[in-house]
Amino acid sequence: MKSGFPSPGHDHALCVADTLTHAEKTCDVRGVRLTPLRRRVLGVLAASHAPVGAYDIVERLKKTGEAAPAMSVYRALDFLVGEGLAHRIESRNAFLACNRGHGGDEIVVFLLCERCSTVAEVTSSAVGRDLTKAASAVGFEAHAPVLEIKGLCEICRSPSASQERIA
Template identity: 60%
Template sequence: MTHSGDHPSDHDHGQCVAGALARMEKCCAEKGLRLTPLRRSVMKALAETHVPLGAYEIVERLAAGGEPTPPMSVYRVLDFLVAEGLAHRIESRNAFLACGHPHDAEEVVVFLICERCGLTKEVASHAVGRDLAWAARAAGFEPRQRVLEVAGTCASCREAASAAAPGAAETAGAG
């Protein structure tokens, strides 16, 4: 059941998938948008992992699940999901991540991207949003996108690294 790059479950992942699909259903119902089987399948594929997926990885997952789909169709669904705020595009990886909650215009979305396993955690910050708005205004700049991508090492990979080299971690964590 584990996909490459996923860590052993540190949370009830069924909740993530169910939550993402429920949010999509609600969004489509409210806006009168069609929830096609393909839209649902792509959302499910995205929600099944916290590692951003490229369009071709989604095509492969759909094919493996018995739903062969042309890449163009997958691209169209991804455009739809991003436009409706149901998924985010991670520019640095040219990949997509399901989003489980709405964002307001004041906040900046920060993606914490693990360079080892690809795990990507989304955190939203009003404080960063305010600072960025202030800095942009001072520069006479109008931001189109309010997203930050931060590369680094996730908690699981840090733990794995410290297990492999206990001495180094002890020194770093002391005090």
């Protein structure tokens, strides 16, 4: 998964594989365990470029014959978000897999398409530094700042393509 919006014909199996490989490596380095359930939950998230709600994850696991108690799924999500392997999209109350890892003074900006629900992730160190400065001017210390911006993705902005996408 590159940054930006996924192209409609992209090899999605690669996105999923990339995300899981990144997660395995990250967990290895940190000495934390990517348990089978955590892996499955991340797999469900990686299978979608639109954020998935916790309840939907429970349902999707059921459908694949890998049912897990909701509480365990919530705990797996807490873990994934805590390790930066997934993001919580507040305005959608849903989760998105991340295969990048973030750090330093960069800010994560989620671009949310209002039509197809796809979310792309971009980062900006300049914006991050600017916001940190503005916040500290009023004595505020920002923790892992995230921005969510609504709009239309490139595909949905093109009139013909958006018809296909909705169908």
